[in-house]
Amino acid sequence: MAPTIPLLTPYKMGNFNLSHRVVLAPLTRNRSYGNVPQPHAILYYSQRATEGGLLITEATGVSDTAQGYPETPGIWTKEQVEAWKPIVNAVHEKGGLFFCQIWHVGRVSNNGFQPNGEAPISSTDKGVTTGLDGGDWSPPRRLTTDEIPALVNDFRLAARNAIDAGFDGVEIHGANGYIIDQFLKDQVNDRTDQYGGTLENRCRLALEIVEAVANEIGRDKVGIRLSIFANYLECGDSDPEALGLYMAKALNKYKILYLHVIEPRMVQVGNIFETPYSTLPMRKAFNGTFISAGGYKKDDGNKAVADGNADLIAFGRLFLANPDLPRRFELDVELNKYNRATFYIQDPVVGYTDYPFLEG
Numbered sequence: 001m002a003p004t005i006p007l008l009t010p011y012k013m014g015n016f017n018l019s020h021r022v023v024l025a026p027l028t029r030n031r032s033y034g035n036v037p038q039p040h041a042i043l044y045y046s047q048r049a050t051e052g053g054l055l056i057t058e059a060t061g062v063s064d065t066a067q068g069y070p071e072t073p074g075i076w077t078k079e080q081v082e083a084w085k086p087i088v089n090a091v092h093e094k095g096g097l098f099f100c101q102i103w104h105v106g107r108v109s110n111n112g113f114q115p116n117g118e119a120p121i122s123s124t125d126k127g128v129t130t131g132l133d134g135g136d137w138s139p140p141r142r143l144t145t146d147e148i149p150a151l152v153n154d155f156r157l158a159a160r161n162a163i164d165a166g167f168d169g170v171e172i173h174g175a176n177g178y179i180i181d182q183f184l185k186d187q188v189n190d191r192t193d194q195y196g197g198t199l200e201n202r203c204r205l206a207l208e209i210v211e212a213v214a215n216e217i218g219r220d221k222v223g224i225r226l227s228i229f230a231n232y233l234e235c236g237d238s239d240p241e242a243l244g245l246y247m248a249k250a251l252n253k254y255k256i257l258y259l260h261v262i263e264p265r266m267v268q269v270g271n272i273f274e275t276p277y278s279t280l281p282m283r284k285a286f287n288g289t290f291i292s293a294g295g296y297k298k299d300d301g302n303k304a305v306a307d308g309n310a311d312l313i314a315f316g317r318l319f320l321a322n323p324d325l326p327r328r329f330e331l332d333v334e335l336n337k338y339n340r341a342t343f344y345i346q347d348p349v350v351g352y353t354d355y356p357f358l359e360g
Contacts, residue, residue: 041073047353068137100162101171107126125139155213169220210254258289259289
């Protein structure tokens with residue numbers, strides 16, 4: 001008998017039966033021209049689909065104010081919904097499960113991405129001072145209290161559109177320094193209304209979005225991604241352990257499907273650091289499926305599952321470069337190396353659908 005590979009064991013995630021625990025992490029690919037998903041995404045996602053495997057889309061905008069990067073997809077117009085349908089169908093034809101990650105960048109934008117050249121919206125009017133991937137961010141505008149319900153509604157409508165496009169569920173993007181993170185973290189959120197100040201107030205927007213989305217499409221189809229311990233785009237918190245534990249416990253009230261957390265070691269994009277923090281308290285506090293992401297290789301992914309530290313492991317760069325990643329793990333063969341220089345170019349093939357599969 002061959003030894004059992006923890007990452008390749010079945011798992012029941014709510015109503016979904018997964019055949020393995022290797023998840024495609026959400027990866028911005030900048031190839032959705034005019035914010036509309038393109039036919040080349042059919043090949044990209046279907047290449048990475050397996051029977052009973054979970055894929056999460058690249059971050060997908062909830063409204064015309066949600067964009068901050070070139071050629072990223074949206075799901076707020078009928079045209080976008082229609083464009084997603086053949087992509088979803090291709091994943092389903094291979095037996096895969098497909099969740100749409102819905103996002104709003106908040107202050108990580110500039111006037112050129114915004115309707116009528118307006119200021120990006122955020123929890124604050126403090127801008128981002130450091131660029132990421134050459135980003136040139138404009139000063140944001142602080143949302144007024146009475147504007148926040150419209151933002152919540154944008155996420156609700158985007159979730160409904162995702163289900164209409166055929167997706168199995170949605171992942172709310174609450175991580176990486178984008179708008180939900182901008183409300184969660186005290187380094188950015190300097191509000192004095194009911195959405196700022198206390199831990200409870202700073203978490204209010206995230207939980208209102210979770211509630212609205214769960215009520216719209218069913219809590220069994222909803223996940224959320226958090227990067228509590230990170231400081232992406234100057235979005236850090238003075239007490240991440242308290243914030244993480246509060247969110248994990250608060251999410252139980254809504255009985256959502258999963259919590260997807262970026263490991264504390266990924267406090268900077270692309271680099272692994274030792275930190276004193278652990279996601280284990282969040283894992284123990286949350287009642288649903290726990291997905292862990294952040295620089296995993298095969299061995300530490302297997303260990304995380306075997307030790308019970310996570311139910312599923314999300315792989316980004318490795319899955320990008322190895323469309324048949326679960327099979328390569330099974331056969332214990334060498335992996336393709338990823339080319340970081342082609343992550344965010346607009347080419348429909350290069351660095352996108354041209355990574356080779358195993359022969360035979």
